[in-house]
Amino acid sequence: MxxxxxxxxxxxxxxxxxxxxxxxxxxxxxxxxxxxxxxxLSFGELLALLVFTPGLNLLWEELDDDDAVRWAVHFAALTADVMDLYYLAAYATALYQGAEVVETGRVYPTVDGEYLTAVGRAVTRVFGVAA
Structure with a gap:
């Protein structure tokens, strides 16, 4: 979607x-x-915005701050490329769920699995959506 x-x-x-x-x-x-x-925005889109937006670096302790997470999504949404977000959301969701990443011919950034999981938990807590 x-x-x-x-x-x-x-x-x-x-x-x-x-x-x-x-x-x-x-x-x-x-x-x-x-x-x-x-x-x-879907869970995957929120996850991708928070993890892959250049210039946005939520610290571990900021993931516990609902206002910081909301602000980060606002910033990321202002700077996002909608077409890239579509693909990054699918990639982030696949990584989060431990599913196979579908080959699209794109080069994706790497992300620490523990950090991705922590961001996913913050997305679920703050926005009420899950993978």
Whole structure:
């Protein structure tokens, strides 16, 4: 199943000047509008976002912090490539379940099995979904 954005309606907040994408002041930044949208993500997609997003490195102790996990998913979702996420989710789920990884011709990153399991437990605890 392909991930997608589902929205009953897209809401926009006030127009804000000089803020970067995370809401921090930045001189000369373009004018931005606050948007809220809903997305539907599977266990595998959440797992892949948290494990394979470049620049996102949740420490072991942060996996016990629900707010840190939620923030990490928000960051990862903003930077994710939807097509890559589709394949990475299947790969991450296969690794998590100990199943055979289906050959797709892609080169996948490696990940420590214990860390992957810990992230999977955090996903289940925080978001209520399981593999």
């Amino acid at each position: 392909m991930p997608g954005i589902v929205s009953d309606r897209l809401t926009a907040g006030q127009v804000v000047d000089n803020l970067d994408v995370f809401g921090e002041p930045e001189t000369g930044a373009p004018t931005r509008v606050t948007l809220q949208f809903r997305t539907c």
